[in-house]
Amino acid sequence: MSQVEGELAPGKDAFDVIAAMFPGGTITGAPKVRTMEILEELEPVHRGPYCGSLGWIDYGGDMEFNILIRTMVIKDGVVHVQTGGGVVIDSDPEREYAETLNKAKALWKAVQYAEQEAAASAGRREPSAERREPSISAPGSGEGGRP
Secondary structure: OOOOOOOOOOOOOHHHHHHHHOOOHHHHOOOHHHHHHHHHHHOOOOOOOOOOEEEEEOOOOOEEEEEOOOEEEEEOOEEEEEOOOOOOOOOOHHHHHHHHHHHHHHHHHHHHHHHHHHHHHOOOOOOOOOOOOOOOOOOOOOOOOOO
């Protein structure tokens, strides 16, 4: 966690600060603006809330935000889980991939737990037979993908 303090330039407000901060450099890499342009060209679909931010601003201008590095979106009855890892010069691609899958597995377990609780509340012993196993795919590949 980082705490950053500063003074706004004349004519700037909290929304200018947010626009300058996000997405975070740990998400985009550097140089940030050019990297974002490249990501826009390469990624076939938008990320939705993944790698975005959630936070608050009070009337005095204080604010706290985080970066959404693990997200779950339910759209049209389908659960979409998004995770990732930070790749740096000495990263091991196989370990980064395994880390990404482990992050997704934790979210998937939350879905399974919620289904079990819903089934118990409805008087069933097992979740609905319609439940599918998770599919893992790259964004925009046509399977799994992002919402």
